[in-house]
Amino acid sequence: MLDVSPHLIEGKEALYLQLYRYFRAEIQAGKLSSGTRLPSVRALSGFLQVSKTTVECAYHQLLAEGYIESRERSGFYVVDVEWDGPLGERLGKKPAQTTGAVGASAVASGCRQKAAEQPDGHPVPIRYDFHQARVDAEHFPYERWRKYTNQCMQKENRNVLHYGDRQGEPLLREELARYLSRARGVQATPEQIVIGAGTQIMISLLGFLFGPRGQAVAMEEPGYNGVRFVFARLGFDICPIRLEEDGIDVEALGKSGARYVYITPSHQDPSGIVMPYGKRLKLLQWANQTGGYIIEDDYDGEFRYHGRPIPSLQGLDTHGRVIYLGTFSKALLPSIRISYMVLPQELLAIYREQMADYEQSASRIHQETLALFMKNGDWERHIRKMRTLYRKKHDAMLHILQEQLGPYILLKGQDAGLSVTVEVSSDRTALELAQIAAAAGVRVYPTSHKWMIPQYKGLPAFQFGFGGLTTEEMDAGIRLLQKVWGPYLRKR
Numbered sequence: 001m002l003d004v005s006p007h008l009i010e011g012k013e014a015l016y017l018q019l020y021r022y023f024r025a026e027i028q029a030g031k032l033s034s035g036t037r038l039p040s041v042r043a044l045s046g047f048l049q050v051s052k053t054t055v056e057c058a059y060h061q062l063l064a065e066g067y068i069e070s071r072e073r074s075g076f077y078v079v080d081v082e083w084d085g086p087l088g089e090r091l092g093k094k095p096a097q098t099t100g101a102v103g104a105s106a107v108a109s110g111c112r113q114k115a116a117e118q119p120d121g122h123p124v125p126i127r128y129d130f131h132q133a134r135v136d137a138e139h140f141p142y143e144r145w146r147k148y149t150n151q152c153m154q155k156e157n158r159n160v161l162h163y164g165d166r167q168g169e170p171l172l173r174e175e176l177a178r179y180l181s182r183a184r185g186v187q188a189t190p191e192q193i194v195i196g197a198g199t200q201i202m203i204s205l206l207g208f209l210f211g212p213r214g215q216a217v218a219m220e221e222p223g224y225n226g227v228r229f230v231f232a233r234l235g236f237d238i239c240p241i242r243l244e245e246d247g248i249d250v251e252a253l254g255k256s257g258a259r260y261v262y263i264t265p266s267h268q269d270p271s272g273i274v275m276p277y278g279k280r281l282k283l284l285q286w287a288n289q290t291g292g293y294i295i296e297d298d299y300d301g302e303f304r305y306h307g308r309p310i311p312s313l314q315g316l317d318t319h320g321r322v323i324y325l326g327t328f329s330k331a332l333l334p335s336i337r338i339s340y341m342v343l344p345q346e347l348l349a350i351y352r353e354q355m356a357d358y359e360q361s362a363s364r365i366h367q368e369t370l371a372l373f374m375k376n377g378d379w380e381r382h383i384r385k386m387r388t389l390y391r392k393k394h395d396a397m398l399h400i401l402q403e404q405l406g407p408y409i410l411l412k413g414q415d416a417g418l419s420v421t422v423e424v425s426s427d428r429t430a431l432e433l434a435q436i437a438a439a440a441g442v443r444v445y446p447t448s449h450k451w452m453i454p455q456y457k458g459l460p461a462f463q464f465g466f467g468g469l470t471t472e473e474m475d476a477g478i479r480l481l482q483k484v485w486g487p488y489l490r491k492r
Helices: 015-028 041-048 052-064 087-091 103-115 142-152 155-161 170-184 199-210 225-233 250-256 277-290 345-354 364-375 378-408 430-439 471-488
Strands: 068-071 075-078 193-196 216-221 237-244 260-263 293-297 322-327 339-342 409-412 419-424 461-465
Touching (some): 041 052, 052 237, 142 155, 170 193, 170 322, 199 322, 216 225, 364 378, 378 409, 430 461, 430 471
16 A cells, blocks of 8 residues: 555544645645555555545545546546646546546546547547537527617717626616516525626635635535536535435535535536425525525526426525525526626625625626616516427427437436436446547536546436537437447446
């Protein structure tokens, strides 16, 4: 076993933090070089006479911060802290399947590299891309958007060329407050709303508001790795909390000691679980009792296709413990980069005190265009149209998947959002199946990088997006998948 000699002191601070900092210092000092295999959890826990949980938590934190990577059925390996890509690429090897905060780029890179391996050296063109967040560009209201942009850019409105309100344009915040109250049950005044250029910007702002580095933030396991990445880079300790059938395990959350928790209750990413009313009340009870904050990311709450819509968690909050996040990336288009958050009064006061000099990150022109789009009723008309369109695409996707792959798959996460989660019965890993698909011109997206704790058991899982595809493209793409995956599938 690798020679390690951390000096762990019982009672000083959590043992896993001491172990994590030991390995981090060894890696930063170059004493553990890139490619070094760390001891297994069982071996190290036995050697140090600590629990396996202690070692697992230390490794998970190193994973989240990008110091190590996980290779499926192999273990944990040190990455090159000077290198910005997957370890296998640096070493001239096939990229390994990776989990943790930096895993997404490694998995996607692996798929792309495999797809590029053609005899003539040219890349295989991707004909069918099942990206889980792609929107339908054909039905975007181009003429209406152009009309409102032109209104903004009139000479008499020359102020739009200058810096705007640091918290976001007042007219847009007014329209948002009205819409969120009516459509999502969110309790918000325009003064509570903060605009920014994307969810990761919003999370960065919250990280600044939460204060000193080293605090713990809990996240769903599996969960959205883009947020996990930001919190890790800001110095927060990430506590992965397993999911139950109805959402995050509130009992485990209580034992974690975290004061903050990030959740996606309306359509959990990537499982698709919709958190029921009873579990939402338990989560609010946890926040009230601990003085904690719940970060509710309602990233695609506009799209629920079957069953009654569930109001936001923030709308049930009577003690100011929920921070509500939303975005226009799914319901409108991602390229305008406009997201928002609704801050409780207590945090709003801190924001105004500490972030007064923080410039607005979202385009003022896009904000004013969007405000006019909402004020004139085009936004809600667009939502109604897209909900109908996406419901048809959603139902078509389920039908095609069942028709072509039914005996070999398990469907999860349907009835909401722009994607469904598919578990595939195969002895091949998710990355291997993704590479096989890419070599045939089909891009699919494994969920493995959304786990912080590596999963060595269970079926390979993928998120199949339908928003940016026609029914004909979905059908042709899945038929091609059935053909190239066929030899590796087994009935459930």
